[in-house]
Amino acid sequence: MSSCAKEETNKTEQAEEGYEPTPLALQTPVLFQEKLDSPVIPADNPQTVEGVALGKKLFFDPILSGNNTLACAGCHIQEEGFSDSRQFSPGIDGVEGRRNSMPLFNLAWNHKETFFWDGRAISLENQALEPVIDPVEMHNTWPNAVSSLQAAPEYPELFAKAFGTSTIDSTLVSKAIAQFVRTLISGNSxxxxxxxxxxxxxxxxxxxxxxxxxxxxxxxxxxxxxxxxxxxxxxxxxxxxxxxxxxxxxxxxxxxxxxxxxxxxxxxxxxxxxxxxxxxxxxxxxxxxxxxxxxxxxxxxxxxxxxxxxxxxxxxxxxxxxxxxxxxxxxxxxxxxxxxxxxxxxxx
Structure with a gap:
């Protein structure tokens, strides 16, 4: 066990020392390029292969919820346009909210940068933070969610590859999820x-x-x-x-x-x-x-x-x-x- 732990530590250290994430351009439809302004990509959170892969994993992983039963994908379902066919999505305690789950696509072109039905989030990164701590949704705390990720065998290395550090925090989690959500592009109706x-x-x-x-x-x-x-x-x-x-x-x-x-x-x-x-x-x-x-x-x-x-x-x-x-x-x-x-x- 000691040998395995040392091997995992070495892997993480190597990832941190050789931190070179691979840039990833959005697959922007030609019509979008012709008709729309450029997508909003924050300077401190560029799209990378490693960041998107991490964000996708986090999006589908119930580890962020308070009892490890609900992922982002539980209320944003691909077959339903990354929305929810239920009128109100129940959280981990079975409690329903009062608003329908908004669909997730083409959000990189929201230049007004207001998200949710009431616009309370000012960026995709900010939007990704809220469901984790919402008592009606994932009903967790960020310290607890980060602790779960830090203790998981694969996540420290994935964060090191995506962001150059194996020390996980809520900011990096939200950045990764936002990178994945920006890839959800719909342009072929x-x-x-x-x-x-x-x-x-x-x-x-x-x-x-x-x-x-x-x-x-x-x-x-x-x-x-x-x-x-x-x-x-x-x-x-x-x-x-x-x-x-x-x-x-x-x-x-x-x-x-x-x-x-x-x-x-x-x-x-x-x-x-x-x-x-x-x-x-x-x-x-x-x-x-x-x-x-x-x-x-x-x-x-x-x-x-x-x-x-x-x-x-x-x-x-x-x-x-x-x-x-x-x-x-x-x-x-x-x-x-x-x-x-x-x-x-x-x-x-």
Whole structure:
């Protein structure tokens, strides 16, 4: 045992002495390069082969939770667009939160650097810190989580290879997870293929795109971007989209303390809607039909409702049944089957 321990120590020391992580460029779709600004990569956390591999291992490892039963991947499931098909994800104690798990993709292009439904995290690194200590999620402490990692036979060496030190801390854990999350890139939907000239949209999808862009009908583009220039399908901003008259959950306003932001939540991306149900911050809508019906005839006035909800006085934009069907067809064309099946993102 003494010999084995000495051998492991030597391996770690060698990794620290020869610390040369391998740079890893993001696999950025050509359309993203043409239409979007460069991704946000912090100077103190560049993408590396070793960092991403470590982050991926940590993402799928329940070791970060208080009882070693829940990993990040437990609430961010690849087949579900790295979201959760349950309305509320239960934590290690079986307690459910009050918000639906947000999907994880294309977050490297969030230049506003506000994360979570209420924007309380100011970077991907900061976002990765919170679930570990949240009593409703992993219900752990960082000293305990770090102690578990430090005592694990493989982790000190992996941290040495990724960051040049076998001494683990929460900052390095969050950096590694953030590196992996930045690789979760989705850019191969039917609409992307259409923009690349590889396919044609169906008549219903084309009609739905027209509804999406029509300010008098769908009027979706103000919050979700004008195609083909905003391929993120979100403005990464916060809006009150007419869900409620009063708010049990203050959303962005709970973070800023500004009453004008009560009931505002982050605009989710429209990508991968085929996989990310249920919808809205509280998962209240199980189907896309319900979402479309909300904007068509279900808008509710409140003091902080966004001015972009111009049709609130009429209850919504009053889409015809044909417009609803076509809009749904277009929205589903934003889903990327290759993303939810990408082996690079799987636990293997």
């Amino acid at each position: 039917r609409y992307d293929q259409y923009l690349r000239g590889e396919i044609e949209l169906t008549q219903a999808e084309q009609n739905g795109l027209n509804v999406y862009k029509d300010e008098e009908r769908g009027d979706c583009f103000h919050c979700h971007g004008t195609p083909p220039n905003n391929l993120l399908w979100t403005d990464n901003d916060f809006h009150n989209n007419g869900l409620d008259k009063t708010f049990d959950d203050l959303g962005r306003g709970a973070i800023t303390g500004d009453p004008r932001e009560f009931g505002l939540f982050k605009t989710p991306s429209l990508r991968n809607l085929a996989y990310t149900a249920p919808y809205m911050h509280d998962g209240r809508f199980e189907t896309l039909e319900e979402v479309i019906d909300h904007y068509s005839e279900g808008l509710v006035y409140s003091e902080t409702i966004d001015p972009l909800m111009k049709a609130v006085g009429e209850g919504g934009v009053q889409l015809s049944e044909q417009d609803k069907q076509d809009l749904k067809a277009f929205l589903l064309a934003l889903s990327d089957e290759s993303f939810i099946n990408n082996p690079d993102f799987q636990n293997k």
